[in-house]
Amino acid sequence: MARRAKRGFAKYMDQRLPATFKIQITSMVDMFVILLVFLLKSYSTSPVNITPSDKLTLPVSTSTKAPDDVLKLVVSKSGIFVEDEKVVDLNDGVLDVKDVDESDTQFIRSLYSALDEQAKKSKNIAAVNEEIEFDGKVIMQADRSLPYDLLRKVMYTSMMAGYSDVKIAVYTKE
Amino acid sequence: MKAFHKRTEDATFELNLAPMLDIIVSIVPMLLLSVAFVHVTVIDTPVPQAVERAIAAANERNKDEVQVSLYVSKSGGRFVVTDTGQTKETFVAAKGEKIDLEALHKETLAIKQAYPDVFKLELNPDENFPLEEIVEVLDQVRTTAHGEPKIVIKDENGNPVETNLMFPDVIFGNVAGG
Numbered sequence A: 001m002a003r004r005a006k007r008g009f010a011k012y013m014d015q016r017l018p019a020t021f022k023i024q025i026t027s028m029v030d031m032f033v034i035l036l037v038f039l040l041k042s043y044s045t046s047p048v049n050i051t052p053s054d055k056l057t058l059p060v061s062t063s064t065k066a067p068d069d070v071l072k073l074v075v076s077k078s079g080i081f082v083e084d085e086k087v088v089d090l091n092d093g094v095l096d097v098k099d100v101d102e103s104d105t106q107f108i109r110s111l112y113s114a115l116d117e118q119a120k121k122s123k124n125i126a127a128v129n130e131e132i133e134f135d136g137k138v139i140m141q142a143d144r145s146l147p148y149d150l151l152r153k154v155m156y157t158s159m160m161a162g163y164s165d166v167k168i169a170v171y172t173k174e
Numbered sequence B: 001m002k003a004f005h006k007r008t009e010d011a012t013f014e015l016n017l018a019p020m021l022d023i024i025v026s027i028v029p030m031l032l033l034s035v036a037f038v039h040v041t042v043i044d045t046p047v048p049q050a051v052e053r054a055i056a057a058a059n060e061r062n063k064d065e066v067q068v069s070l071y072v073s074k075s076g077g078r079f080v081v082t083d084t085g086q087t088k089e090t091f092v093a094a095k096g097e098k099i100d101l102e103a104l105h106k107e108t109l110a111i112k113q114a115y116p117d118v119f120k121l122e123l124n125p126d127e128n129f130p131l132e133e134i135v136e137v138l139d140q141v142r143t144t145a146h147g148e149p150k151i152v153i154k155d156e157n158g159n160p161v162e163t164n165l166m167f168p169d170v171i172f173g174n175v176a177g178g
Helices: A002-015 A026-042 A109-128 A148-160 B002-011 B018-034 B050-062 B101-114 B131-142
Strands: A071-075 A079-082 A085-091 A137-142 A165-172 B040-046 B066-073 B076-083 B086-093 B120-125 B151-154 B160-163 B169-172
Touching: A026 B018, A071 A109, A071 A148, A079 A109, A085 A109, A109 A148, A137 A148, A148 A165, A148 B131, A165 B131, B040 B169, B066 B131, B076 B101, B086 B101, B101 B131, B120 B131, B131 B169
Parallel strands: A071 A137, A137 A165, B066 B120, B120 B169
Antiparallel strands: A071 A079, A079 A085, A165 B040, B066 B076, B076 B086, B151 B160
């Protein structure tokens, strides 16, 4: 009886369809091709990629000029940063009196020190490498709500440190 | 007839998409890392240097230089055009709390048409003027809008050249002790 049953099971195993199957990947390829086209469209060919921080909202402009690979200066409501390093504290966009020079109210001392250090570094590199030239360019990423009074102080100080060509970073108007 | 039937049966096949999927799966993470969802551009705003100021002063002495200045504040925009020693002022009043950008653009276009060879504008914002509005003003004075007449200038040979640029060289005049 048991032998007959085993024979029946063996017969079933022989008759059933093979267990291998193929995954239908056509729809997945379709999806990936759409994703690929979208990513290629958004692909940035610019050598410089500026990523504004979360707490910083840049102004919107019709300008389409691509940024150069130069010194990055960030002016947010919480502070002033030179190449991602905080050099001056700001209290909701207001500069502390101690950070401003007593004889020249437009001059921010700690910002000048940081920029001067960067300028010296760039000049030293330019002295060794003939292909690199110190051109005094700086990209200023400033919050759109900040008053001109503060930005003027920042620009004045950067000018004193040798960075006289200030470029304002903006979001491109679509 | 029999041979034809046999051929059609053999012609059916399944395209092997697995290698294509492999390639796409490799490319997608690479593109995701380098994709820029937010496009950031820059506006040139060089600050006046001592040498440039000296040149400007020399030009002023020559009385041949035309200087266009724009003073912006919450109350509006004031154009000051200095031409051969003569100063002409025009004021564009603000619309409520904000600058009347349309009127400011029209006035800029009128000045540009009067002085097509001048490309430099000295911008002097008020202390409390926010950056957002400064950039809006810069957008209005830099180029003409779509549908507006183009600016006709003459090249070195005296041939007319059309451009949509009005005042692309904007400098902050009051940065250094203004």
